[in-house]
Amino acid sequence: MGTTQLESVPEPKYWHLKTVLSEALDQDFAVGEVLPNERELAARFGVARATLRQALEQLELEGRLQRRRGVGTTVAPPRVGVDVGSAQHGWPGEGADGWEPVDATETVPSAAAVRGLLGTAADQPVHTVRRTRVTQGQPVAAELLYVPAASVPGLSAIDAPAGPARARAVLRELQRLALDGQDRSVELGSARADDAKELDRLPGAPVLLVTTRYFTAAGTAAVSVATYRADTCRLTFGDTGDVQITHDARVAS
Amino acid sequence: MGTTQLESVPEPKYWHLKTVLSEALDQDFAVGEVLPNERELAARFGVARATLRQALEQLELEGRLQRRRGVGTTVAPPRVGVDVGSAQHGWPGEGADGWEPVDATETVPSAAAVRGLLGTAADQPVHTVRRTRVTQGQPVAAELLYVPAASVPGLSAIDAPAGPARARAVLRELQRLALDGQDRSVELGSARADDAKELDRLPGAPVLLVTTRYFTAAGTAAVSVATYRADTCRLTFGDTGDVQITHDARVAS
Numbered sequence: 313m314g315t316t317q318l319e320s321v322p323e324p325k326y327w328h329l330k331t332v333l334s335e336a337l338d339q340d341f342a343v344g345e346v347l348p349n350e351r352e353l354a355a356r357f358g359v360a361r362a363t364l365r366q367a368l369e370q371l372e373l374e375g376r377l378q379r380r381r382g383v384g385t386t387v388a389p390p391r392v393g394v395d396v397g398s399a400q401h402g403w404p405g406e407g408a409d410g411w412e413p414v415d416a417t418e419t420v421p422s423a424a425a426v427r428g429l430l431g432t433a434a435d436q437p438v439h440t441v442r443r444t445r446v447t448q449g450q451p452v453a454a455e456l457l458y459v460p461a462a463s464v465p466g467l468s469a470i471d472a473p474a475g476p477a478r479a480r481a482v483l484r485e486l487q488r489l490a491l492d493g494q495d496r497s498v499e500l501g502s503a504r505a506d507d508a509k510e511l512d513r514l515p516g517a518p519v520l521l522v523t524t525r526y527f528t529a530a531g532t533a534a535v536s537v538a539t540y541r542a543d544t545c546r547l548t549f550g551d552t553g554d555v556q557i558t559h560d561a562r563v564a565s
Numbered sequence: 566m567g568t569t570q571l572e573s574v575p576e577p578k579y580w581h582l583k584t585v586l587s588e589a590l591d592q593d594f595a596v597g598e599v600l601p602n603e604r605e606l607a608a609r610f611g612v613a614r615a616t617l618r619q620a621l622e623q624l625e626l627e628g629r630l631q632r633r634r635g636v637g638t639t640v641a642p643p644r645v646g647v648d649v650g651s652a653q654h655g656w657p658g659e660g661a662d663g664w665e666p667v668d669a670t671e672t673v674p675s676a677a678a679v680r681g682l683l684g685t686a687a688d689q690p691v692h693t694v695r696r697t698r699v700t701q702g703q704p705v706a707a708e709l710l711y712v713p714a715a716s717v718p719g720l721s722a723i724d725a726p727a728g729p730a731r732a733r734a735v736l737r738e739l740q741r742l743a744l745d746g747q748d749r750s751v752e753l754g755s756a757r758a759d760d761a762k763e764l765d766r767l768p769g770a771p772v773l774l775v776t777t778r779y780f781t782a783a784g785t786a787a788v789s790v791a792t793y794r795a796d797t798c799r800l801t802f803g804d805t806g807d808v809q810i811t812h813d814a815r816v817a818s
Contacts, residue, residue, distance in 0.1 A: 324768055327758055327768050327769065330769075366769070369769070370769050373753060373754065373755040373769070374754055374755055375752070391752060393750060397749075397802065495802065497800060497801045497802065498773070499628070499644060499795070499799040499800065500626060500627075500628070500753070500795040500796075501626065501627055502623045505577065515577055516577075516579070516580065516583075516622070516623050518626055518753055520751070542752070543753075545752070546751070546752040547750060547751045548749070549650065549749040549751070
């Protein structure tokens with residue numbers, strides 16, 4: 313009973329090294345500190361470069377290390393908890409939700425998956441609102457919010473033709489509708505080039521994709537696809553009971 | 566207005582190849598079909614092997630491709646939506662939640678992060694319940710549920726000393742407590758060797774870690790750390806309004 317079954321599973325060499333490195337990070341390095349280069353580290357731990365690289369990749373996936381071009385490998389600060397649940401039961405842009413409208417264009421979404429979620433045909437125009445979310449001074453997410461033109465018939469084409477003002481106009485029209493409900497999913501993805509740039513990542517970096525569908529009585533009124541940095545973010549979903557506020561103080565970890 | 570700003574961002578070569586490959590997967594390949602080998606593919610698309618490999622990695626991150634040792638690269642089926650929200654507002658093991666108890670041991674969690682979430686000291690014993698979740702015949706998640714011995718003082722040491730029966734005994738004692746609320750977070754991680762084996766993945770494969778804290782009036786009664794396959798799973802969070810049932814039929818996508 314004293315030990316768990318976990319120890320009976322043989323671990324690959326890089327995995328053991330990862331554990332050793334992880335402890336070294338806790339004890340010998342401060343957040344933001346640059347690690348010695350791969351050659352030095354491999355020599356220090358008596359492992360092959362390939363093994364070291366695998367271990368470093370693991371630690372990067374787990375958010376312990378950051379690798380940046382021109383800087384090297386640094387010790388990452390703890391991930392930031394970003395609320396994607398309880399605080400967002402209204403329409404996008406309602407209340408102070410940390411999102412900044414950037415732009416809005418009218419187009420036909422090229423992704424069949426988005427058209428499928430919206431239930432729009434391949435020739436139906438859709439307003440695409442671009443927003444970014446900043447937490448503690450860092451860009452943490454980029455969003456494309458798809459609003460079929462049919463959802464916001466009152467939107468004038470000449471009023472605020474572009475930029476943040478246009479984005480706000482779309483959001484304002486959306487907020488006139490009676491929100492019936494929403495659902496949300498989270499999955500692993502890779503950063504598109506434009507999102508990567510905005511989030512200060514390389515294209516293809518692992519990201520968490522949060523897809524939200526907003527429903528009115530008439531059906532799906534809007535779909536949001538938000539790309540969160542997977543290296544720095546922990547997505548939090550608030551307490552679904554009625555004791556939300558009581559426990560909020562404990563959420564920091 | 567006709568085009569979006571997105572097109573103005575230059576995309577790296579592998580990114581363009583990824584888009585081309587993605588369309589080819591839609592049109593020319595069936596789910597489960599084995600792709601030609603890297604040399605053939607590189608020749609067919611007129612790119613370097615390194616570029617091809619980057620594009621394949623992207624598609625794997627996005628869940629479009631699966632790479633398995635001894636099989637090669639196959640076209641992945643669409644990700645399975647796995648509910649981690651609305652259906653689980655009770656204690657673990659209450660109702661038919663798709664989880665199977667595997668084992669339970671009594672130990673001191675080695676991870677300081679887990680002790681921090683539980684608020685237990687480094688020498689306090691904790692029951693560790695291991696469960697697995699199977700959806701549509703596939704293992705999708707492995708869970709470690711940490712229950713401090715102090716949370717379940719009525720648990721007898723001699724009753725059901727090991728295995729699934731022991732796990733069920735811990736869950737049963739937990740369910741006697743009045744659940745006050747819970748919160749949940751999702752982040753990117755890498756599969757531990759034991760979880761990887763259970764989930765039919767290689768150690769270090771990207772996974773989605775779902776951490777749930779269960780609260781009673783006395784504080785944190787239990788913490789669950791569930792490891793979901795990131796390649797095959799899309800985590801869904803049910804509608805938070807009261808129209809849950811109405812829209813459930815639309816969740817399939």
